[in-house]
Amino acid sequence: MASAGLGSVFLAGCSSGSSGNNQSGGDSDGSDGGGGSDGSSDTTTTSGSSSNRVTMLTSPPGTLGNAMGNGMMSLFSQETEYSGSASAGSGSIQNIVEVMRGEADLSRGVTSVLWAAYNGEDPVNVDAEYQPLQLISHQYLRAALVCKTSDDFEYVSDLSGSPVARGPQAASFQPALDLAYNAVMDDHNDAYQAPNEMAPALAAGNVKASIIMNTNGAMPSFAQEVASRSSTRLLGWKEENIQQIRDMDNVTGVMQANDFWDGVDEFVMSPDTFMPSVNYSMISSAATSSEVVYTFLDTIFSNRDGLPDIHAGFGPWTDEEWYTRLVDPRIPFHPGAAEFLRDNDLWSDDFQEADV
Structure with a gap:
């Protein structure tokens, strides 16, 4: 199959332009290396009040992960009472650390690294109040x-x-x-x-x-x-x-x-x-409420058919089975994610809900 031309039809709050910004601390995976001509930049959406702010850490501007993150948080802000903010972190390992410290609500990471982080092992052996909790599949x-x-x-x-x-x-x-x-x-x-x-x-x-x-x-x-x-x-x-x-x-x-x-x-x-x-999964921690996590996932899932119009990296997200296809059953799920998966008949007996 030929390379997909990446859509640049972003929702309000997301910009499009040239890709390839110099961000040496970030990722170069397909979520982290740029996608087509997306070139989105750090974006903060402001549809909700500051007390309802929800933050997501992404990969650098001009990358697939940044574009997907901006698209999700813009959609989340438009469809809910929350104010979604997506910003580039200093690398996906550091993004995981910031979620574990309660400094960000949402991010994503390679499942094997998330499992290491959950167990306090390298390369994410840090002093943090929380453990990373799984939400849904993000990307391969x-x-x-x-x-x-x-x-x-x-x-x-x-x-x-x-x-x-x-x-x-x-x-x-x-x-x-x-x-x-x-x-x-x-x-x-x-x-x-x-x-x-x-x-x-x-x-x-x-x-x-x-x-x-x-x-x-x-x-x-x-x-x-x-x-x-x-x-x-x-x-x-x-x-x-x-x-x-x-x-x-x-x-x-x-x-x-x-x-x-x-x-x-x-x-x-x-x-x-x-x-x-x-494989990558999306993550949160016990510092983020179940209501926020459930509402975020439900918003994305309810609008899944239109996600590829935001970015071609969302292509697989239209399939209901995608949402658990890449997850690691060893990593417990955030209670808000567990409730969402059960409500949509996506929960498996192999999964674990975090006791938080």
């Missing part, structure tokens, strides 16, 4: 690597010792990719930078390869630029390495059709290529 992220066609690399394992553009170091998908790359490279020389810096780094030869991504069926704008600014080759994974990744606990992998990748010139594997994949 499938990461591939491309090099210039003028280089001789064919497999990801060939990159051992070569500098690779990984995106921002604070992104919560990085620990999962570390597991995958550690399995196939003796020495992965990581170069961390903002999403809009990755294509120039590859074009200038400052790195030998760069990550590109598929997030919820959309190819982020930074990935489109990486693929098209240079003549690029999508690297393959050797069969024994694929099995290593599939046997891991905190990262999985999928086969992605090559024709998804607009702008990529060559492919080592055909007709599809393996790539590591991670």
Whole structure:
């Protein structure tokens, strides 16, 4: 499937423009790397009173996650008595920390990192009053690597010792990719930078390869630029390495059709290529009331058919089953989320409601 053109029909309070803002502390996942030409900026909506303010931390301006967050909070403000505020945090791991400290109501993160945070383990081993509580699925992220066609690399394992553009170091998908790359490279020389810096780094030869991504069926704008600014080759994974990744606990992998990748010139594997994949869930904490969480989820769910008009990253959200498809049953659900899921026949006996 070809790359989706990302819609820029934002609700009131959201802006559209060029993507690729320099935010080195944020994420470059498809929720964090830009989506098409969204380019939304930090937005605070003001339809409600200050006492009814609800905050969401997103990824940097110009990214898919930021655009989705702004769209959700604008919709939430328009449809309810609450004043929704979406703003860029300093990286998805730090966003999780701020939710755990009660400094933000909503955010999202990779489920394996959320599970670590819930148990007070690295990379989110912090002193915080609350634990992250799960709400619904947010996104999947499938990461591939491309090099210039003028280089001789064919497999990801060939990159051992070569500098690779990984995106921002604070992104919560990085620990999962570390597991995958550690399995196939003796020495992965990581170069961390903002999403809009990755294509120039590859074009200038400052790195030998760069990550590109598929997030919820959309190819982020930074990935489109990486693929098209240079003549690029999508690297393959050797069969024994694929099995290593599939046997891991905190990262999985999928086969992605090559024709998804607009702008990529060559492919080592055909007709599809393996790539590591991670899942994101939305989160809150006991600091946020069940009424707020329920109202937020009910508003999004009730308007799900129109969400793709806000942003193509919402494509899967029209399907009722999506809302629990990517969640991690180990992580307890916020009571407001549990009530919402039960009311919509989406609750499973495998889920746990947090006792807060």
